[in-house]
Amino acid sequence: MSEARAGGFTLNDHQWNRLAQLGGNVAALHRQMTKDDSLENVPSLGTLHRVARLLSSSGLALGALLGGWLASALGLQPPFLVAGTLFAAATVISLLALPHFRARE
Incomplete structure (x- = not known):
């Protein structure tokens, strides 16, 4: 499940681990999140890229x-x-x- 905050999106620990397993491929993570029926709010690919870039470059x-x-x-x-x-x-x-x-x- 993704963690939502007011006006934004953050990755939870499971999603960060999956991103690491995918070698940092944000597009592959987005495809998997889109296929996962248990997620209600899947962010756009651009939003997912921004979140990963912001948090990983800090x-x-x-x-x-x-x-x-x-x-x-x-x-x-x-x-x-x-x-x-x-x-x-x-x-x-x-x-x-x-x-x-x-x-x-």
């Missing part, structure tokens, strides 16, 4: 803020080391989770 501003703070406090090298470490950790976690997502299909 981390960019936080990363820029923290990276700028780290660079001003410790110099230019530490933000790159931290970003590289986080990217490597995310890659390892994604590779370890891949069999779990494939098993659900």
Whole structure:
């Protein structure tokens, strides 16, 4: 079920998980939501794209803020080391989770 708020639409945890399983393909998620008879209010494809883009890109501003703070406090090298470490950790976690997502299909 989708969570409705005044004047808008948000994705619930199940829909975010399904979007991740679909590799971020919002159009495929929209097709599945349209086929699902238990959903009363299916948003338009454009609305679904806007919600996913807004919520998934909110981390960019936080990363820029923290990276700028780290660079001003410790110099230019530490933000790159931290970003590289986080990217490597995310890659390892994604590779370890891949069999779990494939098993659900």
